[in-house]
Amino acid sequence: MFKNRCRQIHHGVFLEIHFCTSNKGKFSEAEKILNKYGVNIIHAPLTLEERRSESVEEIAEGCALRAYSILRKPLFVEDSGLFVPALNGFPGAYSAWVLGKIGNEGILRLLSGAKGRSAEFRCAIAFTEGKEVRLFTGSVRGRVSESIRGNGGFGYDPVFIPEGGEKTFAEAPSLKDSLSHRAGALQKFGEYLSTKVK
Amino acid sequence: MFKNRCRQIHHGVFLEIHFCTSNKGKFSEAEKILNKYGVNIIHAPLTLEERRSESVEEIAEGCALRAYSILRKPLFVEDSGLFVPALNGFPGAYSAWVLGKIGNEGILRLLSGAKGRSAEFRCAIAFTEGKEVRLFTGSVRGRVSESIRGNGGFGYDPVFIPEGGEKTFAEAPSLKDSLSHRAGALQKFGEYLSTKVK
Numbered sequence: 346m347f348k349n350r351c352r353q354i355h356h357g358v359f360l361e362i363h364f365c366t367s368n369k370g371k372f373s374e375a376e377k378i379l380n381k382y383g384v385n386i387i388h389a390p391l392t393l394e395e396r397r398s399e400s401v402e403e404i405a406e407g408c409a410l411r412a413y414s415i416l417r418k419p420l421f422v423e424d425s426g427l428f429v430p431a432l433n434g435f436p437g438a439y440s441a442w443v444l445g446k447i448g449n450e451g452i453l454r455l456l457s458g459a460k461g462r463s464a465e466f467r468c469a470i471a472f473t474e475g476k477e478v479r480l481f482t483g484s485v486r487g488r489v490s491e492s493i494r495g496n497g498g499f500g501y502d503p504v505f506i507p508e509g510g511e512k513t514f515a516e517a518p519s520l521k522d523s524l525s526h527r528a529g530a531l532q533k534f535g536e537y538l539s540t541k542v543k
Numbered sequence: 544m545f546k547n548r549c550r551q552i553h554h555g556v557f558l559e560i561h562f563c564t565s566n567k568g569k570f571s572e573a574e575k576i577l578n579k580y581g582v583n584i585i586h587a588p589l590t591l592e593e594r595r596s597e598s599v600e601e602i603a604e605g606c607a608l609r610a611y612s613i614l615r616k617p618l619f620v621e622d623s624g625l626f627v628p629a630l631n632g633f634p635g636a637y638s639a640w641v642l643g644k645i646g647n648e649g650i651l652r653l654l655s656g657a658k659g660r661s662a663e664f665r666c667a668i669a670f671t672e673g674k675e676v677r678l679f680t681g682s683v684r685g686r687v688s689e690s691i692r693g694n695g696g697f698g699y700d701p702v703f704i705p706e707g708g709e710k711t712f713a714e715a716p717s718l719k720d721s722l723s724h725r726a727g728a729l730q731k732f733g734e735y736l737s738t739k740v741k
Contacts, residue, residue, distance in 0.1 A: 397593050397640075435644035439637065442595075446633035447653055454656075455649055 360538055362472075363389040363420040365412040370499040371423060375531055377522065382535030389416060401426050401438050401469040406478045409471035417475070421534070425468035425526060427452075427501045429489060431459040440501065449493050449504045462489040464505060468526040470534050481537065483529025497521070558736055560670075561587040561618040563610040568697040569621060573729055575720065580733030587614060599624050599636050599667040604676045607669035615673070619732070623666035623724060625650075625699045627687060629657040638699065647691050647702045660687045662703060666724035668732050679735065681727025695719070 364375055364386045372388050379386055393408045405424040412420055426440040432455055436443035443451070456462055463486070470481040487507040495503050495515025502514035507524060514521040522528060562573055562584045570586050577584055591606045603622040610618055624638035630653055634641035641649070654660055661684070668679040685705040693701050693713025700712035705722060712719040720726060 395595050397595055432649070433644045435641075435649075437644075439640070442637070443633075446631045446635075451630070451633075451653055454652055455645055457652065 360384045360541065361387060361419075362538075363387045363412075363416055363418055365389045365391045365393065365408070365416070365420055365422045367392055368499070371527070374522070374525075374527055375423070378528060378531040379535050379538070382539045384535060384538050389420065391415060393422070395424070399434065399438055401467050402471075402480055402482065404438055405469040405471035406480065409473045409478050413473050413475050419472075419474045421470050421472040423468060423470050423527065423530070425466065427464055427466055427505065429456070429462075429464045431456065431461045431463070444500060449501060452489060452501070452504055453492070456489055462491075463487075464489050466501075466505060466526040468530045470530045472534065472537075479537070481530045481534040483526040483531070483533065485524060485526045485529065558582045558739065559585060559617075560736075561585045561610075561614055561616055563587045563589045563591065563606070563614070563618055563620045565590055566697070569725070572720070572723075572725055573621070576726060576729040577733050577736070580737045582733060582736050587618065589613060591620070593622070597632065597636055599665050600669075600678055600680065602636055603667040603669035604678065607671045607676050611671050611673050617670075617672045619668050619670040621666060621668050621725065621728070623664065625662055625664055625703065627654070627660075627662045629654065629659045629661070642698060647699060650687060650699070650702055651690070654687055660689075661685075662687050664699075664703060664724040666728045668728045670732065670735075677735070679728045679732040681724045681729070681731065683722060683724045683727065 360383065362384060364372055366372055367390050376386055391412055393411050395404050396407045398404050401424040405422050408422040412422055426437045428434045428437050465484055465486050467484045468482065472479045485507050487505055490504050490506050490513050493503045494513045497518030498515045498521055502521065505514050506512065514525065558581065560582060562570055564570055565588050574584055589610055591609050593602050594605045596602050599622040603620050606620040606622065610620055624635045626632045626635050663682055663684050665682045666680065670677045683705050685703055688702045688704050688711050691701045692711045695716030696713045696719055700719065703712050704710065712723065
């Protein structure tokens with residue numbers, strides 16, 4: 346099925362897959378990584394209704410099926426969140442919505458006086474060609490910084506410091522590119538796709 | 544259609560309608576008010592998947608249709624939320640989920656140093672007999688208190704002071720019964736139902 350959709354570009358074989366997201370930052374991240382695996386991604390800026398769930402995997406899976414019912418082409422969607430144990434997993438799978446309401450300032454305020462600042466970014470990529478959905482996940486542990494730092498990245502990047510580091514993802518975007526939750530999931534996804542073009 | 548479902552109890556005519564909620568506090572509130580209008584409500588503790596929306600009306604409407612597809616009997620559902628302008632409407636239609644994560648303590652922490660503490664409770668009741676959905680809404684303005692006070696009520700009641708008052712809803716449950724957002728919506732709903740038994 347895939348072979349039919351391959352395009353010969355220069356001397357490499359490229360797969361074309363739609364990435365359904367309204368977030369340009371996520372699209373750029375995915376493009377950089379998947380191109381290395383010989384995959385050409387096309388931006389499909391669909392706004393998809395997400396189900397209410399605490400799990401990024403469940404949300405991504407549901408969105409992939411809804412997106413396929415519209416596009417009818419091989420596609421993937423991504424869902425990710427910041428999970429803070431001291432806040433019972435908040436903002437979790439509602440991270441984007443929460444960020445739009447209370448911002449990174451709100452997260453810092455909630456953690457003032459909290460027991461511990463550990464946090465985990467989780468990402469789930471859901472890929473489908475229509476029937477089944479294949480999931481690829483990634484995560485990175487770290488902690489919430491004491492202040493908002495850095496201009497790179499987006500979302501919670503200015504308050505997230507990966508384990509063993511001192512800089513936030515927004516202060517070290519190249520570090521983020523290599524070890525973020527999304528990079529981890531995209532690399533697994535890229536490896537899977539690269540087996541399909543051999 | 545309704546007349547067939549009426550029961551003669553003592554000397555009054557009672558309607559029987561299912562209230563789909565997993566919240567016993569909400570059920571008690573509704574029972575107290577709707578009984579005055581000659582309506583007997585039955586607790587249907589369904590857990591319904593809610594759509595993601597910023598609007599309590601939209602959420603209630605969607606849930607009513609989903610509940611009807613299961614029960615196939617006249618029913619209503621309710622959705623409500625606390626909307627805080629200084630937090631861009633947070634926690635809004637996600638109030639129950641947010642409360643479970645960060646509690647009333649979290650709301651107070653978020654408002655420390657915020658510009659203003661005004662807040663509004665909104666409630667939407669969605670009633671259906673299967674085809675169309677009829678909405679009844681209520682709201683009450685007030686402010687978020689500086690501390691958690693009182694043992695009555697539930698949810699955000701210990702931090703909500705209605706306009707013109709000094710006590711939180713949790714400190715004055717009888718005040719809440721008469722002027723809350725849910726009371727307002729239930730009274731409109733009761734009036735509508737009472738016209739159906741005449």
